[in-house]
Amino acid sequence: xxxxxxxxxxxxxxxxxxxxxxxxxxxxxxxxxxxxxxxxxxxxxxxxxxxxxxxxxxxxxxxxxxxxxxxxxxxxxxxxxxxxxxxxxxxxxxxxxxxxxxxxxxxxxxxxxxxxxxxxxxxxxxxxxxxxxxxxxxxxxxxxxxxxxxxxxxxxxxxxxxxxxxxxxxxxxxxxxxxxxxxxxxxxxxxxxxxxxxxxxxxxxxxxxxxxxxxxxxxxxxxxxxxxxxxxxxxxxxxxxxxxxxxxxxxxxxxxxxxxxxxxxxxxxxxxxxxxxxxxxxxxxxxxxxxxxxxxxxxxxxxxxxxxxxxxxxxxxxxxxxxxxxxxxxxxxxxxxxxxxxxxxxxxxxxxxxxxxxxxxxxxxxxxxxxxxxxxxxxxxxxxxxxxxxxxxxxxxxxxxxxxxxxxxxxxxxxxxxxxxxxxxxxxxxxxxxxxxxxxxxxxxxxxxxxxxxxxxxxxxxxxxxxxxxxxxxxxxxxxxxxxxxxxxxxxxxxxxxxxxxxxxxxxxxxxxxxxxxxxxxxxxxxxxxxx
Amino acid sequence: xxxxxxxxxxxxxxxxxxxxxxxxxxxxxxxxxxxxxxxxxxxxxxxxxxxxxxxxxxxxxxxxxxxxxxxxxxxxxxxxxxxxxxxxxxxxxxxxxxxxxxxxxxxxxxxxxxxxxxxxxxxxxxxxxxxxxxxxxxxxxxxxxxxxx
Numbered sequence: 001x002x003x004x005x006x007x008x009x010x011x012x013x014x015x016x017x018x019x020x021x022x023x024x025x026x027x028x029x030x031x032x033x034x035x036x037x038x039x040x041x042x043x044x045x046x047x048x049x050x051x052x053x054x055x056x057x058x059x060x061x062x063x064x065x066x067x068x069x070x071x072x073x074x075x076x077x078x079x080x081x082x083x084x085x086x087x088x089x090x091x092x093x094x095x096x097x098x099x100x101x102x103x104x105x106x107x108x109x110x111x112x113x114x115x116x117x118x119x120x121x122x123x124x125x126x127x128x129x130x131x132x133x134x135x136x137x138x139x140x141x142x143x144x145x146x147x148x149x150x151x152x153x154x155x156x157x158x159x160x161x162x163x164x165x166x167x168x169x170x171x172x173x174x175x176x177x178x179x180x181x182x183x184x185x186x187x188x189x190x191x192x193x194x195x196x197x198x199x200x201x202x203x204x205x206x207x208x209x210x211x212x213x214x215x216x217x218x219x220x221x222x223x224x225x226x227x228x229x230x231x232x233x234x235x236x237x238x239x240x241x242x243x244x245x246x247x248x249x250x251x252x253x254x255x256x257x258x259x260x261x262x263x264x265x266x267x268x269x270x271x272x273x274x275x276x277x278x279x280x281x282x283x284x285x286x287x288x289x290x291x292x293x294x295x296x297x298x299x300x301x302x303x304x305x306x307x308x309x310x311x312x313x314x315x316x317x318x319x320x321x322x323x324x325x326x327x328x329x330x331x332x333x334x335x336x337x338x339x340x341x342x343x344x345x346x347x348x349x350x351x352x353x354x355x356x357x358x359x360x361x362x363x364x365x366x367x368x369x370x371x372x373x374x375x376x377x378x379x380x381x382x383x384x385x386x387x388x389x390x391x392x393x394x395x396x397x398x399x400x401x402x403x404x405x406x407x408x409x410x411x412x413x414x415x416x417x418x419x420x421x422x423x424x425x426x427x428x429x430x431x432x433x434x435x436x437x438x439x440x441x442x443x444x445x446x447x448x449x450x451x452x453x454x455x456x457x458x459x460x461x462x463x464x465x466x467x468x469x470x471x472x473x474x475x476x477x478x479x480x481x482x483x484x485x486x487x488x489x490x491x492x493x494x495x496x497x498x499x500x501x502x503x504x505x506x507x508x509x510x511x512x513x514x515x516x517x518x519x520x521x522x523x524x525x526x527x528x529x530x531x532x
Numbered sequence: 533x534x535x536x537x538x539x540x541x542x543x544x545x546x547x548x549x550x551x552x553x554x555x556x557x558x559x560x561x562x563x564x565x566x567x568x569x570x571x572x573x574x575x576x577x578x579x580x581x582x583x584x585x586x587x588x589x590x591x592x593x594x595x596x597x598x599x600x601x602x603x604x605x606x607x608x609x610x611x612x613x614x615x616x617x618x619x620x621x622x623x624x625x626x627x628x629x630x631x632x633x634x635x636x637x638x639x640x641x642x643x644x645x646x647x648x649x650x651x652x653x654x655x656x657x658x659x660x661x662x663x664x665x666x667x668x669x670x671x672x673x674x675x676x677x678x679x680x681x
Contacts, residue, residue, distance in 0.1 A: 046652040050578070053633040057581050105680035112681055123680060143667075147675035161662025169666040178670060198656025208653040323657035336678045357645065361632040365554075366625060372554045372613065377561045384645065 001261050005031040005229075008250060008264035010236050010279065012036075013091015014509050015495040015516035016270030017215035017223065018134065022520035024226035026527065031262065032228060033252055035235040036070035036088030039216050044208040046200040052322075052358035059205040061095060062460055063087065070233070072412035072419075074274065076462070079423035081305045083274055083462040089232060090216030092272070093185075093509065096463065098203050098212045099327045099350050100140055100183040101506035102131055102150050102514070106336065110502045114337050114344050117397050120501045121473045121482035122518075124150070130517035134510065135183075137222070138213040139191045142183030148332035149180065156188045159197070164319040164353035164388055165328045171447035177439075178333040182350065183510075185213035186325050192218075201322035201356060212325075234260075237416050238283040239267055239292055239492070246531070247292075247492045253414045266491045266523075266530070270516070273303065273465030273498040277404040278419040280469065293469070293486035293494075298479055300405055302398035302467040304503040307425050308458040309433035311440035312352065312389035313449030314382065321385040322356035334392075334439065335505055343431040345395040347505040349440075352389030360384045367453045383451070390443055391458070392436030394429050395505040398467050425457065433457065464508050469498035483526075484519035490531045495519050539576065542600060543590040548572055549601040550593060551631045553613055563644045566635045574634040582630050589627035592620055 007023060009016050012034035020032050045051040045059050056065075061084035063071035070087040086095035105124035110117045135154060142154035158181035161169065165181070172179040186203065187194045197211035210217055224230055233255035240261075242248040249263035269276050277300035283292035291299050320328075331349040338346070355363070364370035364383050371379060396402075407420035425433070433456050444452060455461075472478025475487035480499050486492045495516040497508055504511070523530060539547065552567035564571065579586055596612045597604055604612065616624055635641060639649050 044653070047654075049637055049649075049651050050633075051651060053578070053637070056629060056633070104677065106678040109680045113678075145671075147671075147673075148677060150677065160659045161664060161666070162659045163662075166662045166666060173666065173669050176669075176673070178673070178675060180667070180670065198654075199659045200652040200656050209656070320659060322652070324659045357636045357642075357647065358633045361636050362629045365628055365632065372617075374556055374558075376555050377558045377563065381561075381645070 002263070004249070004263035004265065005029045006264070007031070007266045007268065008033065008262060009268045009270055010250065011091065011270035011272070011275065011496070012089045012215070012220065012230060013270060013272065014093050014215055015512050016091070017219035018513045018516040019268055019270060019495050019520045020228045021137070021219045021223040021226070022517050023523065024223050024228050026524060027227070030228045031264070032230045033234040033236055033250070033262070034089055034230060034232050037232045038089045039094055039206065041206070041208050041210060044206045046208045051201070052356050055205060055359070061204070069413060072416070073410055074418060075407045075410050075420040079421045079462070080425060080459065081307060081423060081457050081462045082460045083421060083465065084460055085272060085274070085465070088216070089220060089230065090214040092463070093214035094206050094216065095204055096509065097327050098185040098325065099330070099507045100142070100185050100510050101330060101348060102152070103504040103506060103508070103511045104150055104335065107502060107504040110345070116344050117502045118472065118477070121471055127511070127514045127518055130514040130521070131510065134513045134517055138185045138218055138513070139187055139194060140183050140185055141188040143181045146180040148178050148335065152183055154183055156191060159184060159186060159188055159325060159328055162320045162324050162328060162353060163317065164324070164351070167315060167317060167319065167447050168329055168351045168388060168443070171443050172331065174446050175442060177331060179329050179331045182327055182330045184325065184327070187211045187213070197325065199324045201324070203325045235412070235414055235416070236279060237414065239279065241285060241287055241292070241489065245287060245489060247489050257414065266493070268493045268495055270496045272496050273468045274404050274419050274421070276494055276496055276498040277468040278406065281406050282417055288488070293479055293488045293492060295488050296476055296479060298470060298477070300468050301400040301403045302470055303402040303404055303421070303423055304396035304398060304464070304467040304500065305423065305462050306396055306464040306503055307394045307429050307433055308461040309392040309394060309436040309440070309456040310389060310458050311437050311444060311452055311454050312387055313444040313452040314386040315388055315448050316386070318385050319354040319388055321354040321387070324353050326352055328353055334436070341435050343428045343435065345397065345428070345432070345505065347392040347394040347432055347436050349436070350391050350393065352391060354385065354387045357384050360387065369451050369453065388444060388447060388449055390440035392433065392440065393505050393507065394432040394436065396429055396503045397426065398470070398502065399426060404468050464497065464503065466497045466500040466503050466508060469494050470501050471499040472501065483522035484515070493519060493523070539587065539590065542594070543587070544576070546590055546593055546597070546601045547575070550613065550627070553609070554628060554631055555635050561644050563641050564638070566631050568638070571634050571638050574638070575630055578634065579630065582626050585623045585626040586630055589620055589623035592616065592623060
């Protein structure tokens with residue numbers, strides 16, 4: 001048996017890293033168990049000529065396709081949107097686009113403002129200092145002053161506009177619509193030991209330059225230096241409880257596959273909106289027969305994905321193709337509720353610069369716009385290096401039937417039951433997606449694009465895993481309280497995207513990390529009576 | 533590649549034939565077809581985890597053709613190809629993707645496209661900064677962030 005620790009964190013991704021770093025100053029003994037390992041940038045795709053081919057195999061965004069030993073399978077057959085993630089130190093920050101919007105203040109008061117879903121038990125102002133702190137540590141770039149976004153203070157200037165950004169900006173101006181250079185976690189100058197971006201291409205499958213911020217190169221070196229122990233290749237099977245109904249530790253499999261027990265005084269879950277409910281449901285016991293912290297019955301319920309409505313096309317001028325970070329601009333033109341559009345709430349837009357030649361060939365062939373035979377070469381030259389994209393991130397509202405449960409058959413390599421997803425796109429979301437596609441078509445046509453293609457939803461677009469252990473003050477309607485502690489188990493905390501009450505219409509990682517820092521701060525303020 | 537997924541000679545012949553149907557050689561663009569020996573060798577050497585589905589696709593193709601693909605006349609071969617692409621599912625899509633991902637990393641092809649023959653790292657690329665005056669109308673228009681109570 002391992003010696004007990006004060007704090008045990010499960011998961012070393014976006015939120016686990018942030019909470020570990022923040023709590024390190026307490027000098028408590030902190031241990032993090034991570035099912036993956038440390039990354040090796042020398043092996044990242046862009047170091048090889050076959051970089052694009054790797055996206056279809058060992059660097060696929062879907063864990064079901066990637067199937068590395070660190071991954072666990074997910075049954076997402078009952079969902080039009082497939083789960084994508086990454087399992088390693090750094091979690092899915094290793095494999096994300098680094099697009100860095102925040103939730104808006106209005107996103108925390110959805111019920112009050114629009115009469116749907118629920119308000120959060122906290123507001124934007126409670127998170128403001130943690131957004132700022134997180135931006136400093138993750139290292140953000142951007143242009144302060146966007147009139148339609150919360151005020152940010154990125155420590156680095158925005159990415160270049162590039163060829164694609166200029167074409168899109170002109171089109172948006174002609175239509176009179178809002179656009180702004182995106183805040184990103186791509187370093188545009190040398191920053192805190194990270195080299196600046198040299199435009200390796202698509203940032204998503206890890207950045208060999210280290211310009212894209214991921215927590216393995218930002219929070220974790222700081223946390224480890226401050227005394228946090230990070231144990232890799234350790235997969236937690238279940239959280240155990242004692243006779244008082246308190247979390248007592250975890251059972252996990254170490255790097256050699258040997259079952260281990262780790263006792264802890266406090267347990268913090270940071271496994272994302274699929275991994276967290278999976279773990280809680282797998283921790284069912286005679287004391288907690290429906291799963292741990294699940295007296296509300298809401299563990300796993302209210303899964304929100306953000307359905308992506310994507311439209312893209314091809315212009316005559318060259319675009320940035322794969323020679324730049326993929327996203328460059330955002331728009332909040334349709335972010336807030338306008339019921340004349342036929343739906344409630346709204347969506348953010350991220351514009352996409354282009355694609356590399358292999359991706360272009362494969363996708364265009366699948367879409368039927370790149371023919372086989374003699375005309376292949378002419379058409380390919382018209383498409384390659386000329387793509388522009390418009391992707392709407394549509395706010396998903398919480399619905400209990402959208403859920404994560406345990407698959408009765410499927411198991412991971414340690415024999416632990418795998419998660420099963422049941423998810424449908426709501427009528428409101430579908431109307432929002434249709435609206436977004438119509439606006440995207442207008443933008444692209446204004447830019448002179450032809451051969452427009454649609455992915456709605458983007459099938460492998462389940463990046464944002466939210467809502468499955470929601471936050472609230474009512475124990476019957478939520479899983480954790482307003483500072484991240486589970487209502488049922490007073491030394492068990494959740495800090496990842498599963499605690500979101502609503503999803504907003506933006507990429508959530510910035511908000512997830514701000515929440516993790518906020519919860520860590522709340523814990524530090526309450527150390528003397530943390531379990532009261 | 534696992535031994536159980538080694539392609540037979542007939543399957544390799546069909547793979548070469550269908551690859552040339554997808555991307556034929558072009559004098560105009562000075563590029564080889566996807567049936568080029570070097571590209572075929574790349575495909576076979578890197579099939580890896582795709583081998584199972586590619587084998588399935590070639591078995592499907594063989595059933596549709598009833599004989600070596602290369603021995604069909606053009607019209608019949610086109611019919612087979614159309615059927616294969618329309619109803620071949622994930623296996624056919626994988627075969628096509630494997631052909632394209634090897635074709636579009638061949639030196640001769642990249643040169644014809646005006647692309648550099650190198651990995652993105654460590655040199656990267658230069659991205660023009662662009663003219664940020666474009667943002668002036670957005671700044672002038674302004675706007676208000678929706679207030680929360």
